[in-house]
Amino acid sequence: NAGVTQTPKFQVLKTGQSMTLQCAQDMNHEYMSWYRQDPGMGLRLIHYSVGAGITDQGEVPNGYNVSRSTTEDFPLRLLSAAPSQTSVYFCASSPWTGVYGYTFGSGTRLTVV
């Protein structure tokens, strides 16, 4: 049971480049979400999905797109990378009820130069 798998683990982008951060879970969880973690700011919600075909914005959605075509996958797309998007990105999932909290992936460390 792999849990939540994120790829890549590290990435360096030039300003203006686009890329997709991958997230996959094998626990049949309905709910999936993306967070970014910045020093002193905790975890901030970017986008989330309550099931295949349904996505919504979180606290800091600008500059990011998501889609949820399957229950297992929830990719995060950076449309035109900016230095302000340098951060550590975490994908998380949970069963719909969510009362037991989220299972997190191990993160993607992104640097935009």
Place this chain on the structure above:
Amino acid sequence: GQQLNQSPQSMFIQEGEDVSMNCTSSSIFNTWLWYKQDPGEGPVLLIALYKAGELTSNGRLTAQFGITRKDSFLNISASIPSDVGIYFCAGQLAGNQFYFGTGTSLTVIP
């Protein structure tokens, strides 16, 4: 978004000491969670609390759901080097969204 204030921001303690940290909010939460994040890894759930006043333990960790439902506390007894990491609180208002605190960084000096 919701503001969860976590304190202290960082702690440096001697091995064997007890640790206390807390999380406060202006909002009333239905659920409180405590996570630990090891360097280079994602947060891992330590304790979940579901009703006001609840006191729950997980080994040397004890957490409490504040009676006002606006705060929560985490205590670690007899700290050991592997307790090093960042501890996050998270509160659930409704639905499936959790709001995270800014974290408490714990350093244990052997």
